[in-house]
Amino acid sequence: MLNPLWLRTFATAAAAPSFTEAARRLELAQPTVSEHIRQLEKAVNRRLFVRDTHSLALTTDGRSLLVHAQIILDAHANAETLFTAPRLRGRVRLGTADDLALGRLPDVLASFRRLHPEVELDLAIGPTAELYRFMDNGELDLMIGKRRRGDRRGQRLYREPLVWCAREGITVPTDVPLPLILLRAPSVTRDMVLATLARAGRSWQIVCTSSSYAGCYAAARAGLGITVQPGAIAGAGLAPLTQGGLPGLPAVEFIALSAPGLSQPGRALMDLIIQSPLH
Structure with a gap:
């Protein structure tokens, strides 16, 4: 098994001129770094470094493993962030034009639900003109629809x-x-x-x-x-x-518009909408 601790030590050592420097960067003892590398080499049954008293270099197998190690460490960090970050709670009132609801918006809502399962979505579907009225009356936190002539508010999403x-x-x-x-x-x-x-x-x-x-x-x-x-x-x-x-x-022109003082769940949904290819 490729222990993430060994992989982190390996990736740090690969970027350092020596195990001593890698130990300093990791705030570990130098023998501990050597032991992590020894255990990793034993696990993969490959020599990963060519080292002497003056230099430290990756072997061909070491360079190959480094690519996979970085992918594994990134995935590990993402998983830790997902499950250790504070979970968002609350309610977001989203208004959308029905042409967007008939398009790719359901994919965005599914992604938001996976990321923030404890946030309640209140979805209003209607003509853009009605959504603007709801926004102006404080009845929505976010809306996505067409840009109204003469209204420059909102974040542009795309043109259709x-x-x-x-x-x-x-x-x-x-x-x-x-x-x-x-x-x-x-x-x-x-x-x-x-x-x-x-x-x-x-x-x-x-x-x-x-x-x-x-x-x-x-x-x-x-x-x-x-x-x-x-x-x-x-x-x-x-x-x-x-x-x-x-x-x-x-x-x-389709835009996303948010109300003043948007909540943290609302900002999370707004960010996801802006980043997602709705068209």
């Missing part, structure tokens, strides 16, 4: 293109108003779509509204009209539309 979608086989009418399926107002995506159509001089008619992307998706799959969704969640049964002279849509 919007795409026109409809049921496979549907054609875009050119001589009648576009039959639109949109999120219910107020909605960042809805505002962007209608502003784009207005600039392009394209007429439209709203045939269905929903409070969620899932509802828009269901209506589009039923063939009620054309909808707009972030490219990452455009689902099966819907096809991107490029014909019919549809104007190009802008990309949306």
